[in-house]
Amino acid sequence: MRRALLILGLLLPHATHAGGLAAARTLPAGTVIGAADLRASDGDHRGLTDPSQAIGLQTRITIYEGRPIQASLLQAPILVNRNQLVRLDFQKGTLRIATNGRSLDQGAAGDLVRVMNLGSRSxxxxxxxxxxxxSVAH
Known part of the structure; x- marks a missing residue:
C-alpha cells in the first residue's frame, strides 16, 4: 500500500504539492470568515484554494488552526434563528401587510422558514x- 502511494506521488507531483487554504486561527462554529481568518497552506490539503470561496461564509463546526478549509464545513450566514421575533411582510399588488412573527426555523438569505404569526397564531x-x-411566500 505504501509503495502504491509512493508511485502515485511520483506520477502526480502536482496533486501532492497542491496548496490550499487553512484556518489562520481556531474558528468556532458560527464564525463568519474574513480574509484575516485564512492563510495559504502547502502540502496535501483537500480543500478550497480560492479565498473568495470562503470569505463571507459561516462555519458549521469549529475549524482548528492550521486545518484545511473545506466547502462542506461552510454555509451561508444564518440571518434568522429559531424562536426569534421577526418582522413579517406580505405584499400582493398594492396591498401590503406587515406584522410580527416568531421564527420556528433558522435560515439564511433566500431560505424558506416556518413562522408563527403572533396575531393569528397560524x-x-x-x-x-x-x-x-x-416575506410571505405565495
Whole structure:
C-alpha cells in the first residue's frame, strides 16, 4: 500500500504539492470568515484554494488552526434563528401587510422558514430576505 502511494506521488507531483487554504486561527462554529481568518497552506490539503470561496461564509463546526478549509464545513450566514421575533411582510399588488412573527426555523438569505404569526397564531412559510426580514411566500 505504501509503495502504491509512493508511485502515485511520483506520477502526480502536482496533486501532492497542491496548496490550499487553512484556518489562520481556531474558528468556532458560527464564525463568519474574513480574509484575516485564512492563510495559504502547502502540502496535501483537500480543500478550497480560492479565498473568495470562503470569505463571507459561516462555519458549521469549529475549524482548528492550521486545518484545511473545506466547502462542506461552510454555509451561508444564518440571518434568522429559531424562536426569534421577526418582522413579517406580505405584499400582493398594492396591498401590503406587515406584522410580527416568531421564527420556528433558522435560515439564511433566500431560505424558506416556518413562522408563527403572533396575531393569528397560524403557521405560515416565509422567505428570508438579505436584511433579516421575512416575506410571505405565495
Amino acid at each position: 403557521t405560515i412559510t416565509a422567505r428570508v430576505n438579505s436584511d433579516g426580514t421575512l
